[in-house]
Amino acid sequence: MTMNKIIHFKLDGVDCQAEKGQYILDAAAANGIWIPSLCNMKGIKPHGSCRICTVKVNGRPMTACTTPVVEGMVVESNTEELNDQRKQILEMLFVEGNHFCPACERSGNCELQALVYRFRVAVPRFAFQFPVRNLDASNPRLIKDHNRCILCKRCIRGIKDKEGRNLFAFRRRGHKVEISLDPELAGSLTDEQAQKAMDICPVGALIRKEKGFDVPIGKRTYDKKPIGSEVEQPTVNE
Amino acid sequence: MRKPVIATASLAGCFGCHMSILDIDEKILDLIELVDFHKSPITDIKKFGRKCDIGLIEGGCCNSENVHVLRDFRKNCKILVSVGECAVMGGLPALRNGIPVAECLEEAYLNGPTVHENTERILPNDDELPMILDKVYPCHEIVKIDYFLPGCPPRAELIWEALIGLIQGKEIKIPYEAFKYD
Numbered sequence: 001m002t003m004n005k006i007i008h009f010k011l012d013g014v015d016c017q018a019e020k021g022q023y024i025l026d027a028a029a030a031n032g033i034w035i036p037s038l039c040n041m042k043g044i045k046p047h048g049s050c051r052i053c054t055v056k057v058n059g060r061p062m063t064a065c066t067t068p069v070v071e072g073m074v075v076e077s078n079t080e081e082l083n084d085q086r087k088q089i090l091e092m093l094f095v096e097g098n099h100f101c102p103a104c105e106r107s108g109n110c111e112l113q114a115l116v117y118r119f120r121v122a123v124p125r126f127a128f129q130f131p132v133r134n135l136d137a138s139n140p141r142l143i144k145d146h147n148r149c150i151l152c153k154r155c156i157r158g159i160k161d162k163e164g165r166n167l168f169a170f171r172r173r174g175h176k177v178e179i180s181l182d183p184e185l186a187g188s189l190t191d192e193q194a195q196k197a198m199d200i201c202p203v204g205a206l207i208r209k210e211k212g213f214d215v216p217i218g219k220r221t222y223d224k225k226p227i228g229s230e231v232e233q234p235t236v237n238e
Numbered sequence: 239m240r241k242p243v244i245a246t247a248s249l250a251g252c253f254g255c256h257m258s259i260l261d262i263d264e265k266i267l268d269l270i271e272l273v274d275f276h277k278s279p280i281t282d283i284k285k286f287g288r289k290c291d292i293g294l295i296e297g298g299c300c301n302s303e304n305v306h307v308l309r310d311f312r313k314n315c316k317i318l319v320s321v322g323e324c325a326v327m328g329g330l331p332a333l334r335n336g337i338p339v340a341e342c343l344e345e346a347y348l349n350g351p352t353v354h355e356n357t358e359r360i361l362p363n364d365d366e367l368p369m370i371l372d373k374v375y376p377c378h379e380i381v382k383i384d385y386f387l388p389g390c391p392p393r394a395e396l397i398w399e400a401l402i403g404l405i406q407g408k409e410i411k412i413p414y415e416a417f418k419y420d
Contacts, residue, residue, distance in 0.1 A: 101419035102323055102390035103330055108420065117417055122386040123326050123378065130328070130335040130373060147336075217420070226414055234414075 009073040024064035025053055034228035035077050036086055038111055038202055039152035040065040047153055052086050090116050091124035098147035105212030106204030108220025114227035139186050141194040141209055146178050149205035158200045161185055242291040242405050246278040249304040250331040250374055251297025254391040255322040261394035272405055286314040292404055297324045299375045300331050303368035312381040320383045323390040332374040339370050390420045
């Protein structure tokens with residue numbers, strides 16, 4: 001076994017080290033620096049679709065979750081410009097769907113919500129769309145609520161059956177695109193798979209039936225600690 | 239110095255945000271030293287008799303009366319604050335936004351499981367009644383809103399800090415735990 005080659009890069013002026021081939025987002029975390037992300041999840045192949053993790057690499061915008069570190073790279077992440085862009089994306093996601101936090105089983109454990117908390121979005125700057133979307137509760141174990149789906153594809157990328165077949169897929173096109181659950185494969189969905197799907201979903205679009213609201217307010221993941229504090233302690237009043 | 243005057247209203251809300259104002263507990267004694275309350279469910283003053291400094295709005299706009307009250311507040315308050323999820327984003331009332339108004343009314347007055355003795359199948363249509371809007375709107379999509387306090391309800395701490403900040407013109411520090419959408 002060969003040792004992974006260590007390379008060097010600069011992130012927000014800090015000298016950092018990375019293993020060759022490591023993505024910027026993961027290398028940053030290994031150096032104790034948090035880069036916000038949403039469609040990315042540890043253990044699932046990165047996708048680079050939500051653009052929250054966009055950083056500037058040698059002055060050019062790149063997604064930190066899909067761009068490997070290269071020797072001598074200069075990366076900017078925690079800048080006013082990039083943070084405002086992140087905020088804008090979050091606000092767009094909020095008005096583009098129907099995110100009614102007080103009525104959502106995922107509230108307090110939701111990554112989208114946790115990010116708007118951390119970025120202190122008091123109100124989205126864009127007009128609410130209130131799109132008409134449906135909710136599919138036909139599966140015996142899993143509810144699919146398209147109102148809350150942000151189309152990050154984490155369920156598509158992360159949930160497979162024993163033969164490696166996808167349980168989830170996109171259907172339809174453009175602004176009508178939505179997550180579909182293979183009716184045949186999903187008929188035999190186990191409780192474990194349903195739980196995994198719910199855990200993989202960053203928002204409340206996949207909810208296990210007869211589950212929810214089982215953790216009291218104050219004890220949920222993001223009630224006391226902001227998202228990203230597992231990597232880096234946020235600065236005061238952030 | 240004249241005390242700042244506060245007015246409050248609950249539009250399409252549940253009065254939970256007003257309850258949260260009361261949740262500042264004994265600080266309410268400090269508050270009445272600092273401000274006067276004018277038009278508000280707390281004072282039961284129905285009409286604006288003077289200009290107010292701060293208007294606190296709970297709830298979004300679901301009918302024509304809400305719009306009327308909100309515009310009246312905008313006219314009479316120097317600073318208007320959206321308080322809580324419903325005022326800021328439409329909140330739970332906005333869950334009806336994907337359902338046509340006719341369907342909502344039919345469910346409520348004709349077909350719902352709790353409908354009793356509406357044999358003539360009447361939908362409320364008196365001229366005195368406010369018209370239901372096509373959707374529930376956040377307040378800032380109807381009038382200009384100056385500040386937003388999220389939460390369902392906003393934590394008492396957040397309301398207190400924001401009021402003190404507005405009254406004393408101080409920059410406020412809101413702890414992470416007090417900034418929530420639910």
